Amino acid sequence: MSAPIFIEHPVEKLYYRGTMLKIRDIFDVSVVATLFPDLLRENLYRVAHVRAGLLQRISGISEKFLRAELDELAITNSLAR
Numbered sequence: 001m002s003a004p005i006f007i008e009h010p011v012e013k014l015y016y017r018g019t020m021l022k023i024r025d026i027f028d029v030s031v032v033a034t035l036f037p038d039l040l041r042e043n044l045y046r047v048a049h050v051r052a053g054l055l056q057r058i059s060g061i062s063e064k065f066l067r068a069e070l071d072e073l074a075i076t077n078s079l080a081r
Contacts, residue, residue: 010029011040013028015047
């Protein structure tokens with residue numbers, strides 16, 4: 001039995017969270033960018049006006065913090081392509 005799974009579009013996360021983007025949001029957007037790059041690219045114009053804030057947020061994340069947060073997500077390679 002299958003059922004549709006509804007996900008928040010990653011562009012919505014970028015738009016609404018902007019400078020408050022969390023590591024898990026960045027991870028989610030990265031997954032979509034890997035699996036559906038055209039879909040993401042086609043919708044990035046919707047967040048062009050918050051680009052500077054997004055870049056500031058992402059560049060302000062330390063690598064140590066990023067690694068610690070990603071470790072908490074318990075990501076495995078079982079779903080790797």
